[in-house]
Amino acid sequence: MNSIILQTATRVLVALILVFSIYMLLRGHNYPGGGFIAGLIAASAFALFAMAWGMEAAQSALRIPPGTLAAWGVVIAGLSGLMALFWGDGPFSGQWFTMVGSKETGGIIISNVLIFDIGVYLTVLGAVLTLIFALEEAS
Structure with a gap:
């Protein structure tokens, strides 16, 4: 599509x-x-x-091939599920880590649930964009 209105609005909308x-x-x-x-x-933004x-x-704006993005997402999600094994808990058990400071001083606390969500995010983003880009190439 070659619409100046859409292109101008897209600059703001994609960022939002x-x-x-x-x-x-x-x-x-x-x-x-x-x-x-x-x-x-x-x-949907892409x-x-x-x-x-x-x-x-859109492919150059993504900078990483979507298939690679999806593969890394699966690896990250899988590794986050196995983190609990290092502490003797079952797979996919919740673990919390203090990244900066301590719990008492209000430090930054990250859980493996968030890391799992990041893996799912990358997997879904990569898989959907692979499908969208493939459908565009087929048409």
Whole structure:
């Protein structure tokens, strides 16, 4: 599509959609949302970008082939599930890590549930974009 209005609006909309997708990813392990829905939201941003600017521009904006993105997402999600084995817990048990500071001083606490959600996010984003790019090439 070659619409100046769509191309101009896409510049702002894609950024807002991607920020919203990250927000949904980060709040998802405590509230509704998470890696799956955030990945779908991010894929919709790239689909909108592809409609406005073309498939080649969307693929270059992604910078990583979507199949590679999906594969890394599966690896990250799988490894996050196995983290609990190092502490003697069952696979996919929740583990929390203090990254900066301590729990008492209000440090940054990250769980393997968030890491799993990031893996799901990358997997869904890569899989949906692989499908979208393949359908565009077929038409």
